[in-house]
Amino acid sequence: MSLLTMILKMAEGLSKTCAIFFLTLLFSLPLGMIVALLRMSKDKVVSSVTRFVISVLRGTPLMLQLLAVTYGPYYLFGISVSRNKLIPVVIAFSINYAAYFAEIYRGGIESMAKGQYEAAAVLGYTKTQTFLKIILPQVIKRIMPSITNEVVTLVKDTSLAFTVSYQEMFTIGKQIANSQTSFTPFVVAGVFYFVFNAIVDFGMGKIEKSMQYYK
């Protein structure tokens, strides 16, 4: 197999890699906020249950979670494994990343000075207004570097979808590597991830810059 056909075949899988990447961000970023708010709930039961769930999600391999979400329903309830693996893959990724984002959000929210809440309260802002207008924008700016870290990790983590044979770029590369007994596909995959992350870095840098108008 020529290098070019190898690259083209793997590039075909890139759209699926991108699908995992963007859908995971789309779901996990807001879900993480809900989890963070539950984690900070005044209700002791809610916050400790959430805390436990977060620690399980962060304390077990994503690979295991992928297998659990994809094949768990079959072993537990006899529900046949869905043909489109994108769904379980995105569910597993979104839940896992939401746990990480939740802790980042929580750190950011808890780092906000009390004075911001008090100034808003005296001016008559409601709790919701205070959170959305005053607190959240500042939190987002503060946590952007940590978010960028997670997003870069996510790009690389998409390769874990090979464990459930979802035909994204790395899975295809691995299959080619096996059938051709060649190491080249891994090099190609490495280049793909590197370029992908260069683009991500550039994009995230732009977003961070757009928030640099204040300190």
Next chain:
Amino acid sequence: MILEMSNIKKHFEDCEVLHDISLNVDSGEVVSIIGPSGSGKSTLLRCATFLEKIDSGTIKYEGQTIAHTPDGEKPIYLPKKEMVKVKSYFGLVFQQFNLFPHFSVLRNVCDAPINVQKRNKEEVEEKGRELLAKMGLADKADAYPFQLSGGQQQRVAIARALALNPDILFFDEPTSALDPELTGEVLKIIRQLAEEKMTMVIVTHEMSFARAVSKRVIFMDGGYIVEQGDPEKVFGDPSEERTKQFLRNYQQ
């Protein structure tokens, strides 16, 4: 009477911070509160501005009961919906300014009138610019707080409080976080507001300022109002031993 606080009690954990404090403020009156650290001055302002819940007592604004303890049990506050309106009765200027760093100066001043009081945007912004001009900050409308000195930030905070058209303005040590050379510009603004008959309650350690600007001085210690009255009397010839001692320490 703009503000009537009667028999206010407040404790934190097992320490009683306010013992049965009563404070009435008349329209146009300027009241200064002085006293040693930990005497409960901030707590009193925080109760008046609903940042802290009272244990018992009554708080009225414009004769309207906002909080009371009818059966001596838990305090009853007006429902949240009505509190939004109540909050436009007063403004509070913090020691640490607490401006919103991500809002421009003009937005800091205008956002609450527009989004809380739901007033007309153009009108509010026009008034906001006027207020900034009055604070000597006409050219800073588009700046961000981090670009301003402490004195300028505090003047923005005053403009922000005034933009809601409050009937009474509270200051909690408005110049304590400022370098000495910047306190003057803030005190000048407060003095100017006093001349315009703005009703104000000012917690301060600036004794000569308190003496000059206020109509009444309150000396607090240990959660009690020890002495109050005409500034010339309280500063010049205090009747309580604690007051004398405090003022003596202050002069050293």
